[in-house]
Amino acid sequence: PMQHANNVDLGEIAKFEALANRWWDPDSEFKPLHDINPLRLNYIDERAGLAGRRVVDIGCGGGLLAEGMAVRGAEVLGIDMGEAPLAVAELHRLESQLEGLSYRRVTAEALADEQPAAFDLVTCLEMLEHVPDPLSVIRAAARLVKPGGHLFFSTINRNPKSFLFAIVGAEYLLGLLPRGTHQYTRFIRPAELAGWLRMADLRLDDLTGMVYNPLTRRYRLDRDVDVNYLLHAVKGA
Numbered sequence: 001p002m003q004h005a006n007n008v009d010l011g012e013i014a015k016f017e018a019l020a021n022r023w024w025d026p027d028s029e030f031k032p033l034h035d036i037n038p039l040r041l042n043y044i045d046e047r048a049g050l051a052g053r054r055v056v057d058i059g060c061g062g063g064l065l066a067e068g069m070a071v072r073g074a075e076v077l078g079i080d081m082g083e084a085p086l087a088v089a090e091l092h093r094l095e096s097q098l099e100g101l102s103y104r105r106v107t108a109e110a111l112a113d114e115q116p117a118a119f120d121l122v123t124c125l126e127m128l129e130h131v132p133d134p135l136s137v138i139r140a141a142a143r144l145v146k147p148g149g150h151l152f153f154s155t156i157n158r159n160p161k162s163f164l165f166a167i168v169g170a171e172y173l174l175g176l177l178p179r180g181t182h183q184y185t186r187f188i189r190p191a192e193l194a195g196w197l198r199m200a201d202l203r204l205d206d207l208t209g210m211v212y213n214p215l216t217r218r219y220r221l222d223r224d225v226d227v228n229y230l231l232h233a234v235k236g237a
């Protein structure tokens, strides 16, 4: 457990702390997360079924996905290392008067030591590209999920096109995200992520792209995984 103690980049956490009060504003820096939320909720629900499932959402931030899953009938624990995002998530939960939703400030690694094989589903979206050691998070996710359970990860590919779209386009030209939100070197190629899943004894079930159309300002699921992508993995029974 101690070797995981440093798998938190305080600089990354600070970026999200600074913006957290605007998390639920769909016209804020978090607009892209609002825009992709229905797509990913449908993807998760269709592939694993949310109602009645016990779910942990790693790097839950202000709770957009965690709350969406609770609305669909899952019992959700959202975890994050940012204080302000968790406070915002908790306030929104109170306003929404949702049962079966709770939040904790804990790392995936520490929770896996405490509650191994306790969850039917593990989600970890738009988070791996913010941690020093993504494989450590994937291994923790694999320990958190029950045998036969489902895991969902999303992140950003690393290639010239993703640099152009996710950093130059999104942060500098379109201003969808604050400048400095993403570091190119932390982006993860699908083949790298697939290799880490294998190392954690997980089976990759599906890989799908999330593509932004700047003209319609809409995202859609697509075969093109060049920039944003989402995947479904399963832990062997």
Ligand code: SAH
Pocket: 007, 008, 009, 012, 013, 016, 033, 058, 059, 060, 061, 062, 064, 065, 079, 080, 081, 082, 085, 106, 107, 108, 124, 125, 126, 127, 130, 131
């Ligand atoms: N998963 C959410 C939020 C993504 S933003 C969504 O897709 O809607 C990334 C989040 O990861 C931030 O809230 C940040 O605080 C969190 N984070 C970064 N490093 C982390 C770590 N090591 N452990 C837990 N959360 C972390």
